[in-house]
Amino acid sequence: MNLSDSQTAGVPPVNRLGATEYVRQNLEHAISAGVVKVGQRLPSEAALAARFGVSRSVVREALRVLEVRGTTATRVGVGTFVIATEPVSQVDFAGFGATDLVEARPHIEIPAAGLAAVRRSEHDLEHLQGLIESMQRTDDPDEWVRQDTELHLAIAEASGNRVFTTVLRSIKAALALQSGQLNDGSNRRLPSEHEHRSIVAAIAQGSITEAEDAMRFHLDQVKDVVLTERSNTHEGENR
Template identity: 35%
Template sequence: MSEIFSRIEHSRTADEVVQQIESLILEGVLRVADRLPGERELARQFEVSRPILREALKILEVRGLIVTRHGGGTYVADVIGQVFSKPVLDLIATNRKATADYLEYRREIEGVAAEYAARRATKDDIALLDRIMARMEQAHERVNLEEEASIDVEFHLAIGEFAHNIILLHTLRSCYRLLSDDVFQNRRLMFDLPGAREAFLEQHRAIYAAVTEGDPARARQAAMDHITYVERSTQDAERTGEWQRVSKLRLRQRIGAARRQTGSEK
């Protein structure tokens, strides 16, 4: 990990180390499962003694912000958490209206995030988005569906980070948690629709261009248009999947009936 920690300027207490790491987690610089540098390196970057550093890490661990694995280093804890309880998640996963409501919510919140990102993205933000977009293009060329789906989430999360609004960022992270936990399982079905992969790539290019060119209105519209397309594709994928299910049952029934008919004639 590159050096992201700053020298403690004042009294060099554990509290100041804690505050700096908390801020990095809150701002999305440190993400869930990111590994912190080793104790010696971290103490060097902060320019504090190792006893002070150990005290700070202990405080962060008690607060549930980091976890220490015996012999395996120190990591940022899963601080995103679940928006919903397990029983509610189970209900959402089996409720058809929940998918539509989820996408309706995403359309609005991602539109705002893209607008803010176009206004506020720094040169370093743009450099990071360039890298993500390049990886998305490469995954598309390789027809790597798993990687495309993963980078899709990474792309939208980056837009949320570039909005530089802490509440918006963590709301989006919680929103994408529903995707990573497979609460909505129709994402990959959409890739089977004719032209869907190409359309998704073009839509991400449109969001990317608007954000990097600093056009808030165009960025918001591009983000909302993308979710509208996802919404329509979700419906098409579900409909196609149902058609395929019925077609298989129909074929199985016809084959069975023909065999039974042939058997009775004998």
């Protein structure tokens, strides 16, 4: 399979998109145009990195987004294969739809953040601040997603409410998949880190209102990206 410039025409240049989004859009364009057919294997990470002039970690992020969107499936040690020509209209995150998560999370995580502001221990605070610092340092997208998920779980644990903690732990896999898609494909990593710092700072200050407001703002940003992704997917289906 050859991803030539003509075969991926119509995608904005990389300087107008984030690198991950640029690779993702080019690959989705090639798949929807039939350049790569269902059942075929995509080129290796190294080959795609050379083709698009990006790092292998960027390619890896783009491939993960494609898998979450339902167009490809990766088999460890074998490669990434095309399984659909268009993204699915309702992205599935470990059995939960994207809408399920954005509707449910505010009812759990906003009050959890508020309670954490008044119930957190010094150990809780050190753990939260350590996760923030570690997320800023890591260059590994998978590790960033793991720590992002752990941060949200740690806030629930700091709330002292076992129901909040149990519910979030039960959807941990879904949270990780959603984080991987939104923060890679939509270039949400840096904004997310800023929002996380605001949440943890409010918890450290012991302000219920500020902690709840910071978490509400963060989840609103997540919701906006999810709705935009769904809108773009529906537009593609209707063309």
